[in-house]
Amino acid sequence: MLYSRVSAADKRIALRAGLASGVLQRYPGAFNPLSAKLIQNKGFEGVYISGAVLSADLGLPDIGLTTLTEVAGRSQQMARMTDLPAIVDADTGFGEPMNVARTIQTLEDAGLAGMHIEDQVNPKRCGHLDGKQVVDDDTAIKRIRAAVDARRDPNFLVMARTDIRAVDGLDAALDRARKLVDAGADAIFPEAMGSLAEFEAMRAAVDVPLLANMTEFGKGQLFTVDELANVGMNMVIFPVSLLRLAMGAADRGLDSILQQGTLEPMLGEMQHRADLYELLEYSEYSHFDSGIFDFTLNPHITSKV
Known part of the structure; x- marks a missing residue:
């Protein structure tokens, strides 16, 4: 993480x-x-x-x-x-x-x-x-x-x-x-x-x-x-x-939007959302986040007036 x-x-x-x-x-x-x-x-x-x-x-x-x-x-x-x-x-x-x-x-x-x-x-x-x-x-x-x-x-x-x-x-x-x-x-x-x-x-x-x-x-x-x-x-x-591979794919994708109005035919060439989330380690961030914010306030602490 x-x-x-x-x-x-x-x-x-x-x-x-x-x-x-x-x-x-x-x-x-x-x-x-x-x-x-x-x-x-x-x-x-x-x-x-x-x-x-x-x-x-x-x-x-x-x-x-x-x-x-x-x-x-x-x-x-x-x-x-x-x-x-x-x-x-x-x-x-x-x-x-x-x-x-x-x-x-x-x-x-x-x-x-x-x-x-x-x-x-x-x-x-x-x-x-x-x-x-x-x-x-x-x-x-x-x-x-x-x-x-x-x-x-x-x-x-x-x-x-x-x-x-x-x-x-x-x-x-x-x-x-x-x-x-x-x-x-x-x-x-x-x-x-x-x-x-x-x-x-x-x-x-x-x-x-x-x-x-x-x-x-x-x-x-x-x-x-x-x-x-x-x-x-x-x-x-x-x-x-x-970089060349990525820019080549980006070039073809933009052409698809211009020519066909959609990127649906190119979905198979894209990194899937799930693969991106795995690479970014979303689950580890989620686990860390829940561990930090999963708490209750001490009832003996009162707010300042």
């Missing part, structure tokens, strides 16, 4: 244990707190919070327009609704190294289990858009060092994302990943990889956990969980998938 009783510290330990387990960790992207609860109920290992989703939630494109306050606030709302560890996309850290340090501590306070920070120039672009630019090695390394130095909980995961593959090729990505690990990154997120062979090459290049991004309609091919596990990936995210 209300929020998760699992502490942020325990969620961070669970994230670390999952990455070390040898089992691929599946992190679907939540687009609101309710979808974070659904991800847990379905039995996934964790919740991902995408910067693209947070931007879209505000009606904005994913071009670095969101602020740290917006990202931390919405991420906290999602993370506190689930017992699962949640990791968030922190873009480029919202500024220079000192800003990165503040970002880390703010996200720790918001109850996140970890985050990733990327090596694009600021303001960033969606990782699957053309025209991306990346920073030089020195700037990328300073961001990661600032993040690692600033965290107060050593189990808070600092993941380095590199977008250099789409700019300068695979060899540059492998080299950048090694340098980010040397700078202290706990894990690497190689964005927009072109094939399973490229994931294998990244696996051979570094000895920290690796994340694979399975985003639809992007530059990369969609691989199965088993395919990614077989080449040594430790985590897979489906960052915008639930």
Whole structure:
């Protein structure tokens, strides 16, 4: 009832244990707190919070327009609704190294289990858009060092994302990943990889956990969980998938109202009221409410005149 009783510290330990387990960790992207609860109920290992989703939630494109306050606030709302560890996309850290340090501590306070920070120039672009630019090695390394130095909980995961593959090729990505690990990154997120062979090459290049991004309609091919596990990936995210599914259904529903004047033909595609109430744990709230308000006044207490 209300929020998760699992502490942020325990969620961070669970994230670390999952990455070390040898089992691929599946992190679907939540687009609101309710979808974070659904991800847990379905039995996934964790919740991902995408910067693209947070931007879209505000009606904005994913071009670095969101602020740290917006990202931390919405991420906290999602993370506190689930017992699962949640990791968030922190873009480029919202500024220079000192800003990165503040970002880390703010996200720790918001109850996140970890985050990733990327090596694009600021303001960033969606990782699957053309025209991306990346920073030089020195700037990328300073961001990661600032993040690692600033965290107060050593189990808070600092993941380095590199977008250099789409700019300068695979060899540059492998080299950048090694340098980010040397700078202290706990894990690497190689964005927009072109094939399973490229994931294998990244696996051979570094000895920290690796994340694979399975985003639809992007530059990369969609691989199965088993395919990614077989080449040594430790985590897979489906960052915008639930939002796309929900918005697709919403689009079709609005068309049904316009064209047919009713949503009756689409009832089978909807989450039933009973399923929603179960997900929201209505019965627990009802039990709590009746326990609090089921009382009688002490007859010896008189009202003030």
